[in-house]
Amino acid sequence: MSRENREKFTLNCQVSPFTDNSTQLALARYQLIYSTIGLVLGLICVLGGIYLFIQGVAGEMNWSLKVFGNESVIANAAPGAILFIVGLFLVIVTKFKFKHIQPK
Template identity: 80%
Template sequence: MSQDDNKYKTMHCMVSPNTDNQTQLALARYQLIYSVIGLLLGLVCICGGIYLFIQGITGEMNWSLKVFGNESVIANAAPGAVLFIVGLFLVIVTKFKFKHIKPK
């Protein structure tokens, strides 16, 4: 696998190096907005999960999720723990990933 193939795997979309600079700037701006919104929602979920845990809210939730061949199973978890995990997932998935590639 070449270095260029690895470069495109880390990006959410493939942008040709010959793309107009204004278009690349707009894509970077929208990626930043997407990342900030994801970070804020993740932070709210994490804080909510911690709050529920500290308040001693009890209950049992079962979670089974399959995404892209990966499986996540949580059995008999407190609602605060599930909310905390969802928040971490949001923060990790929406992190800022944009590389500005200058044309050669």
């Protein structure tokens, strides 16, 4: 996956270097909180999916999702697999990224 494609899935917090330091600190702190919550929820989903899979929870679920022009279709998957995929998606989407933009 190229860098441009990875950045599409990441919430970015871009701040001018000339922004007040207290504002930059607050933005970084809230971005970290957001990312940590996403990571914890994603980890819970991944572990829950693994647990359901190991326990042999049977069933069939269909997944169809369209987001920003991308489509994901999974047919006849076990509930544990769906929960695992949701957890991975949460971890990827809420990845921490805070950077300064260069003024033009």
